Amino acid sequence: MTEVYDNRVAGEDRxxxxxxxxxxxxxxxxxxxxDEVFIEDIAAALGKLCRFNGHCRGFYSVAEHSVLxxxxxxxxxxxxGLLHDATEAYVADVIRPLKPYLAGYAEIEHRVWLAVAxxxxxxxxxxxxxxxADNAVLLREADEIMAQPPELWNVKGTPANVPIECWSPAMxxxxxxxxxxxxxxxxVP
Structure with missing residues (x-):
């Protein structure tokens, strides 16, 4: 049996x-x-999160994607546009093919987005x-930093004309x- 993680504070209504x-x-x-959302936390987390669950040719962050x-x-x-993936600082970057199958994830992500917004x-x-723009940048990323796909991705749009530089997490x-x-x-503090 899995032990339930519980770090709630007694008497706190959360x-x-x-x-x-x-x-x-x-x-x-x-x-x-x-009031618990902070830009410095979003920037730091997204800078360290790798897109595509790490299946790209090199490290490529959610932060760089967001800037583009x-x-x-x-x-x-x-x-x-910059903050469209800010939720991922708090609930992770779940790949598109998996999101619809995670019960409750969309609702959780939406509530976090409402707090960010x-x-x-x-x-x-x-x-x-x-x-x-999210799709256009995704299509550029697919061309630039992903291996040759076994078939075309099912993403509508045209690749954005942006440079993919694969910044380090700090950059x-x-x-x-x-x-x-x-x-x-x-x-930003």
Whole structure:
């Protein structure tokens, strides 16, 4: 029998257990709140998360992907583009073919997105331009950093004209933070 992990604080009215973030704070992925979302935690985590479950030719981070998406969309959607995968800082980067089969995952990810959106003043639904750019960057990544596929990917769109550089985790975190500052004028602690 698997032992249930329980680190809840007695008397605290929260659902589920908390995880510790990069900055040392608590975050409840099942009970997310906007005041517990921090850009420095998002940048650090996404900088270290490898896309495609690590099945690319070299390390390629979710942070680099996010920066590229933010550059492909119209300026008014750039912050949403940068943060479109911010949930993955708290609930992991689950590959697309697996997501529909993980019971409850979509709901958890959506609740985390709502906390992220509230924190950064974004709409609860991603702009269509972000969805299109996400696919366009994905298609460029498929061409540039993935092995020859056994068949065509079932992704609509045209590859984005962006450079895939495969930044190190430290560089990816730095570039994500810099892009956030460029878009908002706020320095990342």
């Amino acid at each position: 659902v589920g257990n908390w995880m510790q973030t990069h900055s040392g704070r608590r975050f409840f992925p099942i009970d997310p709140r906007a 998406v933010s550059m492909v969309v119209p300026r008014e959607d750039a912050l949403a 509230e924190k950064f003043g974004l709409a609860p639904e991603l702009p269509e331009s972000v969805k299109i 990816a975190t730095t570039m994500f933070r810099a892009r956030y500052t460029e878009l908002t004028g706020e320095m």
